[in-house]
Amino acid sequence: MIDVEALVFDYPSSRAxxxxxxxxxxxAVLALVGPNGAGKSTLMRCIAAxxxxxxxxxxxxxxxxxxxxxxxHAAIGYLPDAYGLYDALSVRxxxxxxxxxxxxxxxxxxxxxxxxxAKVGLSDRLDSLAxxxxxxxxxxxxxxxxxxxxxxxxxxxxxxxxxxxxxxSSLSALIRSLAADGMTLIVSSHILSELEDYCTxxxxxxxxxxxxxxxxxxxxxxxxxRDEAPEAPPFALVRVVFAAPVEDLQARLAALDLSxxxxxxxxxxxxxxxxxxAEAQALSALVAAGLPVSGFSPIKPSLEDAYRSxxxxxxxxxxxxxxxxxx
Amino acid sequence: MNPELRRHLWLDAQPRRLIIxxxxxxxxxxVVWLIDRGRDPHxxxxxxxxxxxxxxxxxxxxxxxxxxxxxxxxxTWDFQRLSALSAWSMTWGKLVGSAARPWAxxxxxxxxxxxxxASISSxxxxxxxxxxxxxxxxxxxxxxxxxxxxxxxKSRAVGKPPGLRSAGLWIVTLCLLVLGAxxxxxxxxxxxxxxxxxxxxxxxxxxIWWGGRYEPVRFAAVSLIAAAVLGVGWAWRLMRLELQLRxxxxxxxxxxxxxxxxxxxxxxPADSDASVLEHRLxxxxxxxxxxxxxxxxxxxxxRVRARQFIDAVLSVRPDRIVWTAxxxxxxxxxxxxxxxxxxxxxxxxxGRPSALMTLAGLxxxxxxxxxxxxxxxxxxxxxxxxxxxxxxxLYVVGAAAGSLxxxxxxxxLFIPSLDPPGLSGLAGLVEAALVWTYALWRIGRPAKAPLRxxxxxxxxxxxxxxxxxxxxxxxxPIDLARPTGADPL
Numbered sequence: 070m071i072d073v074e075a076l077v078f079d080y081p082s083s084r085a086x087x088x089x090x091x092x093x094x095x096x097a098v099l100a101l102v103g104p105n106g107a108g109k110s111t112l113m114r115c116i117a118a119x120x121x122x123x124x125x126x127x128x129x130x131x132x133x134x135x136x137x138x139x140x141x142h143a144a145i146g147y148l149p150d151a152y153g154l155y156d157a158l159s160v161r162x163x164x165x166x167x168x169x170x171x172x173x174x175x176x177x178x179x180x181x182x183x184x185x186x187a188k189v190g191l192s193d194r195l196d197s198l199a200x201x202x203x204x205x206x207x208x209x210x211x212x213x214x215x216x217x218x219x220x221x222x223x224x225x226x227x228x229x230x231x232x233x234x235x236x237x238s239s240l241s242a243l244i245r246s247l248a249a250d251g252m253t254l255i256v257s258s259h260i261l262s263e264l265e266d267y268c269t270x271x272x273x274x275x276x277x278x279x280x281x282x283x284x285x286x287x288x289x290x291x292x293x294x295r296d297e298a299p300e301a302p303p304f305a306l307v308r309v310v311f312a313a314p315v316e317d318l319q320a321r322l323a324a325l326d327l328s329x330x331x332x333x334x335x336x337x338x339x340x341x342x343x344x345x346x347a348e349a350q351a352l353s354a355l356v357a358a359g360l361p362v363s364g365f366s367p368i369k370p371s372l373e374d375a376y377r378s379x380x381x382x383x384x385x386x387x388x389x390x391x392x393x394x395x396x
Numbered sequence: 397m398n399p400e401l402r403r404h405l406w407l408d409a410q411p412r413r414l415i416i417x418x419x420x421x422x423x424x425x426x427v428v429w430l431i432d433r434g435r436d437p438h439x440x441x442x443x444x445x446x447x448x449x450x451x452x453x454x455x456x457x458x459x460x461x462x463x464x465x466x467x468x469x470x471x472t473w474d475f476q477r478l479s480a481l482s483a484w485s486m487t488w489g490k491l492v493g494s495a496a497r498p499w500a501x502x503x504x505x506x507x508x509x510x511x512x513x514a515s516i517s518s519x520x521x522x523x524x525x526x527x528x529x530x531x532x533x534x535x536x537x538x539x540x541x542x543x544x545x546x547x548x549x550k551s552r553a554v555g556k557p558p559g560l561r562s563a564g565l566w567i568v569t570l571c572l573l574v575l576g577a578x579x580x581x582x583x584x585x586x587x588x589x590x591x592x593x594x595x596x597x598x599x600x601x602x603x604i605w606w607g608g609r610y611e612p613v614r615f616a617a618v619s620l621i622a623a624a625v626l627g628v629g630w631a632w633r634l635m636r637l638e639l640q641l642r643x644x645x646x647x648x649x650x651x652x653x654x655x656x657x658x659x660x661x662x663x664x665p666a667d668s669d670a671s672v673l674e675h676r677l678x679x680x681x682x683x684x685x686x687x688x689x690x691x692x693x694x695x696x697x698x699r700v701r702a703r704q705f706i707d708a709v710l711s712v713r714p715d716r717i718v719w720t721a722x723x724x725x726x727x728x729x730x731x732x733x734x735x736x737x738x739x740x741x742x743x744x745x746x747g748r749p750s751a752l753m754t755l756a757g758l759x760x761x762x763x764x765x766x767x768x769x770x771x772x773x774x775x776x777x778x779x780x781x782x783x784x785x786x787x788x789x790l791y792v793v794g795a796a797a798g799s800l801x802x803x804x805x806x807x808x809l810f811i812p813s814l815d816p817p818g819l820s821g822l823a824g825l826v827e828a829a830l831v832w833t834y835a836l837w838r839i840g841r842p843a844k845a846p847l848r849x850x851x852x853x854x855x856x857x858x859x860x861x862x863x864x865x866x867x868x869x870x871x872x873p874i875d876l877a878r879p880t881g882a883d884p885l
Contacts, residue, residue, distance in 0.1 A: 079703075081699040119474055119478070121640065123700060123704070138639070139482075139639060139640070139641065142479065142480065142640075143480040145478075152471055152474075152475065153470040155403070155407070155470075158403070162403075162406055166399055166402070166406075167475075169399040170399040170481055171479055171480045214475065218480075
């Protein structure tokens, strides 16, 4: 769906992107993470065909951003981190303008406007002026404007910035519903936990370079590369909580043929073959061995885990490369 | 309806705003009637003309400029750039939409003035002036939009928002006033008769252009209408660039060549010492030089693109050279050709000093372009006003200082001069070489400070993970906005 290959972008003062390459598959919700100055916004603007890269190729839905920028503009929705609205227009007028300027025909515009307003929960505010909306509602209107023409790709740059917890929760629900409709999304944020709810993959940038293995799934595995078949998940994690301290826990788990991921206070994180059957077998083995199990819950791998993993790999790589010349 | 036009009409053409404009127009005519009391039949022509000047020539270009610069300030410009509208739809939607209110004020004024003029002279005469006024209005409106687009491109290149005031519009207005004054001077007697009798019978000197004899006012009017068409085309090409479309690079070269041919077409006065060829070459050289200065000032100071051009030249890649060539390339190359040719002709006809003076002018053109590049591509990206003032100071203060310390020889180092012959040209070339070397070094060198302002909070030791260090597990969410030591862009 989105293919970025050897992307280089220069500002007069410095190089913002150093040969960035990755692929985002159709239907994915990619979290684009990295510290300030990592190049996230620049990367998004290049994907949106708003800035011309110094080198490299970006294709969106098969359209090259430099060969057919207007085709890309029409095919995507993009919400920059700093956006504006026409405060003197009503919500309905904003959406009509957005729809018709993005090629929606006059005949289908009313339906597109109502659909977009319903998606973001603004159906009852259509005649309110944009300038009279609260920050959360403005954010919803801005998103509605980006999806009123039913794009297949949506780019959201720091969409939750400045929103209160309720508005963030609404935003998460909206992004989940868009993903459920099959839309491909790239969402950037500084706050990993807010991406947790809806992102299926993650790409970490630092100093204009991709960190680690490129696009990784939120379970830490490498995502599908160009022309690769999807790989089966290798393991699942479960947290086992014990009612009382267990002596020699590691040895007892090993005796049960259960592989330990790590120990936490009063609990153990185990690696299992994915699936309910393996979980049931593990639980009965633990109970049969007389271990005081008080809790047993599968763990959904978090984005923070993936981030830590990628960061740790980068640190390891840096250490290796630093030591290389000395050795 | 064009969505961009409709959006403008929603925002600007509200009944209350239009009624206020029409009330102002009625007030203007009322004041003129109270002063004149129907004594002069031209009073309403004057009042209508004044309304047209205010609405179409002063107000409307500013609205056209604001149609893009205000979008940048309101952070809606990227949203518009992402639309599916063609560059042409966006251009005319903005031109017509932004003109709605000013022209609602100007058009009735123009209509009343035309009707009054027709009643006291002739319909054809009134139609001529209406057509001329419309050409002038469209030219100014298109110039306003073009100036706005140039400003946002230039401001983006240096990471700053466009200014609230526009020097570009003042310069366009000034150029038009100079052109109008030139026409008036050329046809002063005829012009007076026109106002008094309302006829276009030419009785003064005709204008000779490429051998043809033309009535000056008609010639200026036709030129103006052609300029209006070119102005709209100019705005459209700039809009294409904003929408990330690539412009055919030869169009600018074609315009430069046509402009040189247009200016070269004016025949020399009967008492001129220069031959027709010398006169044409000098005029063409002056026009090309003016376009080179214009190109140097209006092009964004984009060092990345400039580096790409330099790389293309060094690696001898003609396709890349053509696509990345700066605006000054074509007019400067043509100016060199034309002025060297002019110097050769002058050396044969008028002697060596005249040829050396022409070459000195060329050398100082090259130096000035280098000065503009060095200042605009410098670490702080000097403003146009600073660049122009610096050039003026270089000529005035440099010549004065040179004269003070070394007399005429010293003065010749800073302005084209024939005392002694050849020194000016040589000095200009040396200065051009030095200043261009400095400018190229500036272009290739990274800026001292990031041109995009760093954002977010200052570093805090407590929460700042070192760059490359894995974030440790903690109960609060990981906030990547915390500093990492990475350079902000």
